[in-house]
Structure formats: C-alpha cells, structure tokens
Amino acid sequence: MSPSHPACPRRAQTGMTLVEVLVTLVLISVGLLGVAALQLTSLKNNQESYVRSQAAVLAADMLDRMRSNQTGFSAGNYDMADDATGFDEAGTAGSVAADDIAAWQAAINRLLPGSDGDAAGRIVRNDRIVTITIRWREREEQGTARTYDPASLPMFQTRSEI
DSSP: OOOOOOOOOOOOSSSSHHHHHHHHHHHHHHHHHHHHHHHHHHHHHHHHHHHHHHHEEEEEEHHHHHHHHHHHHHTTTBBBBBBBEEEESSOOSSHHHHHHHHHHHHHHHHHHSSOOOTTTTEEETTTTTEEEEOOOOOOOOOOOOOOOOGGGOOOOEEEEEE
16 A cells, blocks of 8 residues: 655754844843943942052051151141142141142042042041041043032041051
C-alpha cells in the first residue's frame, strides 16, 4: 500500500527569523543602556567623593596652620565668617593668621566647584574647640540655571581641639 500523498521530507530550520533577531537587538540595547547609566552614576559619585576628600584635606590644612600659630589662635585671629579674605579693615594682610586665611580661602576657591561666593570656609572657635565648615556648590549641567538655597549646599564640617 502506498500512501495517498507522497512523503515530503521535512526541512530542518537553518537560521533565525527576523523577529528573533529584532528581539535580541532590543534586549542587548537595553542592557547596554543600563551599563552606560551605571557608568555615569559611578563617575558622578566618584566626583562627589573627590570633592568631599578635598574639603577634608583643606580643613586639616587650616587646623595645622592654627596649631602652628598658637599666639594668633589664642587671640582669635582665625575666627572668620564665610568667604573671608584674610585682609583686615584697612585692606592689607597684617598677620600670619590673615595670610593663612587668605591662602586657605584661595585654595578653597581653586579646588572646590562653584564660584568664589559659593565655595567658602568658616571657622568658629569656642575656647579650645574649633569647628571648621566648608561649603561648595556642585557643578551644574551646561545650559541649566537653577536657583538654590545656600543652606542646602553640600558641606564638610569638622571639629577639633587645639
């Protein structure tokens, strides 16, 4: 007996369909976008960490300056509000403490992001306890102008006994 239909040999699939290729491309694209976002976040966090460590080094620098000038420290010459220049009322640098403050504020302006008014140091003395606060404004993306509250700026604060 012979079958009513002649036997057709079945062909094995030899390639991928276009739909499978497109699905694979979409999955790979989403994965690569995720990796790029992870890399961008990592770079941003590394920059923030670098700036914070620079602020810590600057605070330690000022503490060392005060320790080396005990006379000026005891006289209150290192007490300063935000963004002091180190110059006295006459506009001249008159003491070691004034020169230290001027150099320290210049280093803050040079090393930390933000304009000179945004990156500032402050020193508050309570007897032998010194609190050093350094604040700065994070860099913004180009073309974006945001209003900000100075109290919301990132800051580093340390307290030490001299």
